[in-house]
Amino acid sequence: SQQGEEDPQALSIQEGENATMNCSYKTSINNLQWYRQNSGRGLVHLILIRSNEREKHSGRLRVTLDTSKKSSSLLITASRAADTASYFCASITGGGNKLTFGTGTQLKVEL
Amino acid sequence: EPEVTQTPSHQVTQMGQEVILRCVPISNHLYFYWYRQILGQKVEFLVSFYNNEISEKSEIFDDQFSVERPDGSNFTLKIRSTKLEDSAMYFCASGTRGGGEQFFGPGTRLTVL
Numbered sequence: 001s002q003q004g005e006e007d008p009q010a011l012s013i014q015e016g017e018n019a020t021m022n023c024s025y026k027t028s029i030n031n032l033q034w035y036r037q038n039s040g041r042g043l044v045h046l047i048l049i050r051s052n053e054r055e056k057h058s059g060r061l062r063v064t065l066d067t068s069k070k071s072s073s074l075l076i077t078a079s080r081a082a083d084t085a086s087y088f089c090a091s092i093t094g095g096g097n098k099l100t101f102g103t104g105t106q107l108k109v110e111l
Numbered sequence: 112e113p114e115v116t117q118t119p120s121h122q123v124t125q126m127g128q129e130v131i132l133r134c135v136p137i138s139n140h141l142y143f144y145w146y147r148q149i150l151g152q153k154v155e156f157l158v159s160f161y162n163n164e165i166s167e168k169s170e171i172f173d174d175q176f177s178v179e180r181p182d183g184s185n186f187t188l189k190i191r192s193t194k195l196e197d198s199a200m201y202f203c204a205s206g207t208r209g210g211g212e213q214f215f216g217p218g219t220r221l222t223v224l
Contacts (some may be wrong), residue, residue, distance in 0.1 A: 042216055045212050045215070067204045095210075098144070
């Protein structure tokens with residue numbers, strides 16, 4: 001298995017609903033970050049959660065981290081059509097600086 | 112708001128040719144990175160650069176690849192002899208501290224024919 005696997009691979013919801021995406025990882029992390037990628041575009045940093053944090057909020061985003069289960073979740077509340085994108089978790093491990101990305105969840109928010 | 116820029120947005124080249132992908136990181140950032148994303152696959156780390164030297168590189172970053180910060184603003188990735196499998200979206204990123212948030216550019220789509 002690989003560092004950083006998201007589920008579900010694809011998620012389709014109605015506008016106004018909440019969207020939850022999960023990420024699992026294998027090796028211990030320094031921090032875990034979530035990024036958004038609109039189709040064919042660059043990656044936008046959403047939120048960073050450190051290994052000693054359990055929950056973090058930013059606007060409509062809520063991220064949790066469970067280091068005992070080596071998993072994280074991203075919750076987007078009151079979703080909008082503009083939230084349609086791919087969402088990736090990415091981790092920093094050891095003393096390095098590189099991000100190891102997950103496989104991503106494709107979110108589609110329909111009107 | 113400051114952002115990372117990349118040029119060109121799309122580069123088409125023949126196999127065996129050299130390409131240089133250019134990036135202008137955010138001005139007060141000290142850490143610089145290149146990643147790539149082959150169509151339909153994960154984003155993969157290539158190399159990180161700090162204090163004018165490579166701090167970490169992946170197995171992908173072999174002798175065909177090199178990076179340079181020729182002046183105070185540009186950060187380049189050179190592929191000496193491109194292969195078909197080098198076709199991908201290449202992303203530059205920068206950050207203020209190691210292991211922190213990284214801010215990505217819009218990418219350069221490289222197509223090797």
